[in-house]
Amino acid sequence: MxxxxxxxxxxxxxxxxxxxxxxxxxxxxxxxxxxxxxxxxxxxxxxxxxxxxxxxxxxxxxxxxxxxxxxxxxxxxxxxxxxxxxxxxxxxxxxxxAMTFSRYAEEFVGDVTKGFHNDKHQAQWRMTLSVVRDIDPFHRL
Structure with missing residues (x-):
């Protein structure tokens, strides 16, 4: 059957x-x-x-x-x-x-800093975004 x-x-x-x-x-x-x-x-x-x-x-x-x-x-x-x-x-x-903020930020900084002639400016962009990633997103300034 x-x-x-x-x-x-x-x-x-x-x-x-x-x-x-x-x-x-x-x-x-x-x-x-x-x-x-x-x-x-x-x-x-x-x-x-x-x-x-x-x-x-x-x-x-x-x-x-x-x-x-x-x-x-x-x-x-x-x-x-x-x-x-x-x-x-x-x-x-x-x-x-999945696109994370961290990965998006790295890609963005890579694209933006290509036109920078000063290495210090590139480092400042990377530092700013790494500090933003470490901040609690729900923390009010």
Whole structure:
């Protein structure tokens, strides 16, 4: 007998109130807590252990979106990658790539000081920005 997928409907997702795991198929579950809160989880096996990857709450992730995220996670599993670790790695890469004040200031000073003929002026710009970085941004002067 073939595995049944897409067991849940948009209507059933909103009306289910019984606490527990409610399977949609292929590892996607609607988790209903004792408090009635609902969230999506993708459950899979990794190195012989059961893993649960949270996908978000029902208020922010609909059934179709949850199915899409679960499909992406299944594709990663098929290539031998842990979807939880891949999500962590991607988040870390986004944080590294994010523009910080410090990095922006260094780039700005590099661009501005190219036209300065005096090394002292370049040093003053760098010093000013390094002092600004050390000040508490919520401190009122």
């Amino acid at each position: 073939a595995k049944q997928t897409h067991r849940l409907s948009a209507r059933s997702v909103t009306t289910i109130t019984k606490p527990g795991l409610h399977a949609d198929g292929d590892g996607l579950y609607l988790v209903v807590d004792k408090t009635g809160a609902k969230r999506w989880a993708f459950i899979f096996q990794w190195d012989g252990k059961r893993k649960e990857m949270g996908l978000g709450n029902l208020a922010s992730i609909g059934l179709a979106d949850a199915r899409g995220i679960a499909a992406d996670a299944r594709r990663l599993l098929a290539t031998g990658k842990n979807p939880i670790e891949e999500r962590r790695r991607a988040k870390a890469e986004r944080e590294v790539a």
